[in-house]
Amino acid sequence: MKQNRFSVRDMVVLSLLVSLNVVLSRIASIRIPIGGVESLRIGFGAMPVIFAGLFFGARAGATVGTLGDIAGFIMSPAGGVFMPHFTLSVALAGAIPPLVLRLFGRKEYVTDYSLLELLVAIGVGQTVTSVLLTPYFLDMLFGVPFAATVFVRIQTQLVQVPIYAVFLKLLARRLSFLALQ
Template sequence: MEKMISLFKLSAQEMKKTRVIALGGMFIAISVVLSLFKVPLGPTLQISFASLPIAAGGMLFGPFVGAIIGFISDILGYIVRPHGFFFPGFTLNAILIGMFFGFFFYRKKLTFMSVILSSLLITVVINLGLTTLWLSMMYGDAFIALLGARVVKNLIEFPVYTSLLFMVLKLVERLRERMKTLG
């Protein structure tokens, strides 16, 4: 817990850098654009890759900045294309995604196993847990009834998302190394 708090504080210090704000804005823009391209699988099922830039921001700048990127991305994504009513639970999901990836990858070596574990955590806690809870609250459907279809969707999505996440984070790792050499 102490290590997480210190990572959070280090990440908050990143917000003082112009480069962080500029790159954070770029990640937000990419996330908003990706949020426009959702693949609908049913009334409560869809596939989106808008969290990939949020993960990249968390990796580069830590959990605090990742959370801010997630927050702003979700709000702007809703403003750009509102579908249904605004539900703050999905904003919380985006914040948590940025934080989780920041805790997993900020100032750490990227490994395929760490990407699998982080993707699994996001899948279980956010996609299956929180998102199913939010949908249940929004539509009045039973949590268990929604969970069955969501498990199938996430089993299909997991290897695709994890592979894309690894490729994106490998590119971000190279960017991080170049940023170190530039000062």
């Protein structure tokens, strides 16, 4: 069992994941406006957040998501005003997958998740955050109709979740030398 505190190496890896999250979500992604508001972002910015949650624990995933969103906003403010609603959504994207795996009796900090476990855990996390919460916040804050974004987000996640799961499975196998467990 892993200690409650992170080692210096863990903090360095998590810091790199925050940086990777900022680059992948703010720079290397496609932004699609609906109703004059950036309503859909297609990219792989969630992958470092999910990776942190799965391989370092729910608290680490939430922290990477939170810090990545805040740093990304500081470097590239979308809309001009910071909205903590979306930060909460990104934090949950990192915290939910390891919690779902824990419900199935899996321990955190392991690198041998099956592809099905990853698909379910990431799928639940992305459904709650990207498919439900983010469109709800867009509707609540900017008046973008929930139905206008939710169907596009479902289609996007049907493609992205399997890509995330396969990539993280391959990455975990390659990074087993880090002794994350």
